[in-house]
Amino acid sequence: MKYRSLFLKIFFCFWLAAAAMIGTLNLMLWFSFAQDPNPERRRGALGEALNLYAESAVQVYDSEGPQAFEQYVNRSLKEAGTEIELFDGDGKALTTPTAAEAASVAAEIKGTNQHVSHVTALGRITWGRPVTAPSGRVYIFVTRLRQPYVFRGLPPLGIALSILAAGVISYLLALYLTSPVKKLKSVVQSFAEGNLEARVAPQLGSRHDELADLGREFDHMAERIAALISSQKRLLADISHELRSPLARLTVALELARKSTTGKGEAALDRIEMESERVNALVGQLLALTRLESGAERVPPQMIALEELLEEVIDDANYEAKPLHKDVKVLQLAPCRVRGSSELLRSGIENVIRNAIRYTAEGTAIEVSLTTRLDNAVITVRDHGPGVPESELQHIFEPFYRVGEARERSSGGVGLGLSIADRTIKLHGGTIRAENVNGGLLITIGLPLTTAPATAHPVAERMPVA
Amino acid sequence: MVPVLLIDDDTELSKLLEEYLQSEQFDLHAAHDGPGGLEKALANHYSAVILDVMLPGMSGLDVLKQLRQKSAVPVLMLTARGSELDRILGLELGADDYLPKPFNPRELVARLRAILRRASTGGTTAATQPVHLAGVDLHPDSRSVTCNGKPIALTGAEFDLLYSFLRSPGKIISREDLTQAALGRPMSPMDRSIDVHVSNLRRKLGPYDGEQERIKAIRGSGYVYLLPGEQQ
Numbered sequence: 001m002k003y004r005s006l007f008l009k010i011f012f013c014f015w016l017a018a019a020a021m022i023g024t025l026n027l028m029l030w031f032s033f034a035q036d037p038n039p040e041r042r043r044g045a046l047g048e049a050l051n052l053y054a055e056s057a058v059q060v061y062d063s064e065g066p067q068a069f070e071q072y073v074n075r076s077l078k079e080a081g082t083e084i085e086l087f088d089g090d091g092k093a094l095t096t097p098t099a100a101e102a103a104s105v106a107a108e109i110k111g112t113n114q115h116v117s118h119v120t121a122l123g124r125i126t127w128g129r130p131v132t133a134p135s136g137r138v139y140i141f142v143t144r145l146r147q148p149y150v151f152r153g154l155p156p157l158g159i160a161l162s163i164l165a166a167g168v169i170s171y172l173l174a175l176y177l178t179s180p181v182k183k184l185k186s187v188v189q190s191f192a193e194g195n196l197e198a199r200v201a202p203q204l205g206s207r208h209d210e211l212a213d214l215g216r217e218f219d220h221m222a223e224r225i226a227a228l229i230s231s232q233k234r235l236l237a238d239i240s241h242e243l244r245s246p247l248a249r250l251t252v253a254l255e256l257a258r259k260s261t262t263g264k265g266e267a268a269l270d271r272i273e274m275e276s277e278r279v280n281a282l283v284g285q286l287l288a289l290t291r292l293e294s295g296a297e298r299v300p301p302q303m304i305a306l307e308e309l310l311e312e313v314i315d316d317a318n319y320e321a322k323p324l325h326k327d328v329k330v331l332q333l334a335p336c337r338v339r340g341s342s343e344l345l346r347s348g349i350e351n352v353i354r355n356a357i358r359y360t361a362e363g364t365a366i367e368v369s370l371t372t373r374l375d376n377a378v379i380t381v382r383d384h385g386p387g388v389p390e391s392e393l394q395h396i397f398e399p400f401y402r403v404g405e406a407r408e409r410s411s412g413g414v415g416l417g418l419s420i421a422d423r424t425i426k427l428h429g430g431t432i433r434a435e436n437v438n439g440g441l442l443i444t445i446g447l448p449l450t451t452a453p454a455t456a457h458p459v460a461e462r463m464p465v466a
Numbered sequence: 467m468v469p470v471l472l473i474d475d476d477t478e479l480s481k482l483l484e485e486y487l488q489s490e491q492f493d494l495h496a497a498h499d500g501p502g503g504l505e506k507a508l509a510n511h512y513s514a515v516i517l518d519v520m521l522p523g524m525s526g527l528d529v530l531k532q533l534r535q536k537s538a539v540p541v542l543m544l545t546a547r548g549s550e551l552d553r554i555l556g557l558e559l560g561a562d563d564y565l566p567k568p569f570n571p572r573e574l575v576a577r578l579r580a581i582l583r584r585a586s587t588g589g590t591t592a593a594t595q596p597v598h599l600a601g602v603d604l605h606p607d608s609r610s611v612t613c614n615g616k617p618i619a620l621t622g623a624e625f626d627l628l629y630s631f632l633r634s635p636g637k638i639i640s641r642e643d644l645t646q647a648a649l650g651r652p653m654s655p656m657d658r659s660i661d662v663h664v665s666n667l668r669r670k671l672g673p674y675d676g677e678q679e680r681i682k683a684i685r686g687s688g689y690v691y692l693l694p695g696e697q698q
Contacts, residue, residue, distance in 0.1 A: 315686060
């Protein structure tokens with residue numbers, strides 16, 4: 001689930017970043033207030049200003065009369081948005097209009113020497129105090145002003161809620177960013193599995209970002225690859241047809257010639273037949289090799305019972321070996337499940353065993369075994385032949401490579417069998433190697449085992465390989 | 467002279483084969499495309515049809531499919547070597563045998579004779595007693611088979627295969643013997659057509675009630691026809 005992990009990465013990174021920001025901000029605010037050594041001082045400064053304000057307002061009323069006071073009140077309302085109300089010592093309003101709060105504050109103050117402040121909704125403060133004018137008269141001064149707003153950080157519940165909200169946003173963001181990646185991935189996967197028609201565009205909708213561009217680029221690439229593969233396949237089929245049609249005619253013509261030839265001509269005709277069969281085999285193997293190397297051949301995820309497949313190949317090989325006074329012996333057959341194409345694997349293994357039959361000495365047996373080692377199925381094929389010089393061991397899987405000039409033609413075969421085996425095994429994610437053992441060549445094939453799910457039935461279809 | 471139809475787009479090959487088969491007592495007629503070949507095969511009474519898979523106009527497999535709807539004439543299919551799918555499909559669609567191209571004409575004659583022999587002896591098998599076994603009724607006279615009362619359409623090879631199985635149920639029959647019985651020729655190396663015929667037959671008959679397969683492969687030996695409840 002690589003997509004999931006990308007999703008989780010984006011999700012958690014964004015969430016963590018958002019949570020860290022919320023936390024840091026609140027911490028900073030908290031610290032800036034916690035560090036203020038005297039929170040009362042700020043309030044004190046405001047109180048001092050209000051005291052002065054109250055005294056000067058009272059002085060205006062007391063010495064200059066209600067009219068001057070009215071002007072003073074209007075000016076301060078206009079300039080600072082501050083409402084002022086004045087009451088006499090008994091709490092009777094001296095100005096109009098009177099807000100209910102102001103009156104109740106005045107009533108509270110009446111007869112005391114305390115200042116009173118009430119904070120109402122919307123952050124308004126109603127503040128009042130008794131003031132004694134220089135004339136000796138007592139007034140109650142009440143003002144209504146806007147409290148300066150100070151953000152002191154969120155409460156714990158607020159922090160939790162905002163982190164939660166950040167989580168939801170991060171989740172949606174991660175989903176938005178990774179969903180096209182997921183779609184792209186499924187298309188690429190389907191393409192890799194051989195569905196050459198797979199395209200991203202229909203899944204993208206109206207998206208027009210870099211990811212959508214990537215998808216479109218993939219589609220261009222897929223288009224080209226599909227065209228290349230189909231032309232390659234067509235070419236292979238054409239070559240096969242064009243080379244084999246004359247061969248087919250040749251074999252019929254040869255038999256016709258045979259009917260009207262006697263004596264000396266027969267040997268030459270035999271030779272022609274043998275050579276045309278050789279060309280035919282060569283064409284077949286070349287095509288098989290080209291197909292393997294071109295990538296036109298793909299491995300289906302078919303479950304194969306390797307021991308059954310091997311047994312069938314050995315049966316067939318014995319059929320061929322017996323007339324040559326050679327034998328194919330089974331040492332061990334462990335049950336093994338591998339994934340791949342039974343047809344391709346059969347031809348790959350068959351080529352190795354046929355090669356062994358070709359080189360093993362007359363009257364000897366080829367020994368084949370199938371065991372498991374760690375996560376691999378291991379097939380060994382050992383012959384009792386001349387072996388291969390150490391220096392040439394690494395080359396025997398190359399096309400047309402032949403060991404020793406002398407054995408060239410007499411051994412039969414066209415020198416492609418081991419190359420086909422090599423490409424087939426590698427296509428299945430396996431390994432193949434050759435080594436000399438006492439009096440013979442040992443070829444070891446490793447194929448990755450698959451752990452069979454309980455429901456899957458192993459497939460060992462009997463499929464011929466021409 | 468035995469009349470045989472060859473459907474192959476290679477006209478030169480057709481001429482050569484005509485000449486060759488003439489000397490083997492076959493009267494070869496040729497058609498060079500799918501629709502023409504199908505028309506000829508249905509209009510005339512041939513003893514056998516040799517059908518190339520690669521045909522212009524209409525693939526050999528389509529020709530075979532349409533031919534089989536109306537005719538049971540023995541069909542020998544020519545496939546491209548290495549094209550397993552064509553061969554398996556061909557045998558599944560009811561071809562009697564196949565030969566990879568390019569082929570040796572002697573082999574072609576041998577295969578032709580084998581399917582002709584089977585087609586001719588099929589109708590007049592000596593032991594014509596019907597066989598009844600575990601729901602399957604086989605009538606050698608009419609070459610018809612019913613399974614649980616339902617008629618089953620079998621090709622010639624599949625019929626002979628089933629006949630072999632029903633005559634010795636519960637016994638292992640080797641692939642060599644089955645090839646000889648069903649295809650009328652010895653098994654050749656790397657030849658797996660018998661397996662395709664067996665798997666077709668198994669599919670057409672279907673399993674017994676308890677999901678038990680009727681025909682079981684015995685590794686390295688051959689096949690066995692099981693009776694209900696029998697475990698092998």
